[in-house]
Amino acid sequence: MVSFPSILLRRLREAATVEEVRESRPRRVQRKERYLQLAFNENRAQVRRILPEIMASDRILIEAGTPYIKREGMAGIRAIRARWSGHIVADLKTSDGGAEEVAMAQDAGATAATASGSSPVETLDRFVDACEQMGLDAVIAMLGVSDPLRVLMRLRKPPRVVVLHRGRDEEGTRGKVIQYRHVNRVLSKFDVLVAAAGGVDLREARSAIFNGANIVVANIISPGKPWEGIPADAEVGAMARQFLDTIE
Numbered sequence: 001m002v003s004f005p006s007i008l009l010r011r012l013r014e015a016a017t018v019e020e021v022r023e024s025r026p027r028r029v030q031r032k033e034r035y036l037q038l039a040f041n042e043n044r045a046q047v048r049r050i051l052p053e054i055m056a057s058d059r060i061l062i063e064a065g066t067p068y069i070k071r072e073g074m075a076g077i078r079a080i081r082a083r084w085s086g087h088i089v090a091d092l093k094t095s096d097g098g099a100e101e102v103a104m105a106q107d108a109g110a111t112a113a114t115a116s117g118s119s120p121v122e123t124l125d126r127f128v129d130a131c132e133q134m135g136l137d138a139v140i141a142m143l144g145v146s147d148p149l150r151v152l153m154r155l156r157k158p159p160r161v162v163v164l165h166r167g168r169d170e171e172g173t174r175g176k177v178i179q180y181r182h183v184n185r186v187l188s189k190f191d192v193l194v195a196a197a198g199g200v201d202l203r204e205a206r207s208a209i210f211n212g213a214n215i216v217v218a219n220i221i222s223p224g225k226p227w228e229g230i231p232a233d234a235e236v237g238a239m240a241r242q243f244l245d246t247i248e
Contacts, residue, residue, distance in 0.1 A: 026058065026087050026111055029160065029193055033059060034209060034247045037089060037217040038196065039229070041065035044072055044079045046232060050220065051083045053237035056175055059244060061087040063217065064110070071146060074108040083111030088112070093141060095119045098127030105159060111158035114163070117145040121154045128159050141197070143164045143207035149185045152192075161215065162186055163195040173245075178204070187212065201228045202246055211248045216247055 004013055036059060042048050047068075054060060062084050064077045069092065072079070090105035094115040105113040115127040117140045122142065131138035137160035142148040151222060152158055164178050178196050186194060195215035196208035205216040219229035220236060230239045 026085075029061070029087070029112075029215070031191070031193055031214065033214065035061055035215040036205075036243045036247060037061040037063050037197075038189060038236075039063035039065045039091070039197075039217055039219045040080070041067045041219060042071075042222055042232075043068065044076055046220070046222070047076075047079055047083065050232065050236050051080065053235070054084075054240055056086065057244065058086065060240065061089050061112070061215070063089040063091055065219070066091045066093050071210070074104055077105065077108035077110055087137075089114065089139065091136075091141075093143075094123065094127055096123055098123045098125075099130035102127060102130040102136060106134045106136055110136065111167055111197060112139050112161070114139040114141050115159075116140075117142040117148060117151045119164050124151075124159075125156050128155065128157055131159070132157075137161055139163060139195070148182050149189065152186065152190055158190040158192050161193045161195055162190075163214070163215075163217070164196050165197045178208070180208070183212040202243065204228070205243055205246050216243070218243060 033133055035039055038060065062080055063233060064080055068220035077088065077090055088104055089108045089112040091107060091114045092101050098115060102113050113136055128138045139161040140159045141163040143165040148162055157221055164182055183194050186192065193214040194212065195217055196213040198218035200216050200218045208216045210219045217229060218231050221227050221229040222232045230236055
């Protein structure tokens, strides 16, 4: 078992029990639902401008993307929490120090955190254990992983979510696609949710749901950036509703 890091101990002094911390957060993501995850990758100014446009919905997850966290740190997650009462995914892509980074994300207000599937199995086990203890959804992103099932088979327990992830730098490479062939392989062995990420537009969102994914991750893309997603200068709120209708 993972010992509680100091950040969590401080949080527990503010609440009577771990259950009170958990009860104050949104319900965990559910297998029967289909979710849209909107990823912010720029800065707090973009969050302040766009997030108020997003309709409140249990089926919308807001992601603090990896570049966003690198720019803004845990203060960036807190800025999202100040404006969003629902799920917040901290895309840490943890590769070491799993328990400590989960505690940092939880302290900032996240309800889920991600680790890299290419990390050592010890890190992934500690990461999943820490998420379970702290009431977060554990997410393992399989970016650069050729066989996600093999990674999962090595773990003491599975995460809540597995992401089939095509990297942003891979979007322009011919033949690089989200590997939906792994969906049934993973679900045949583990009771997890599967997310699809990497260049997801409306067409890709439909394909993801058709192939059995539970979560589609759409990046909010700033003008001039070469990636697919939801343009930041569009009506993001309206497009989010269109995504939800598409994946219903």
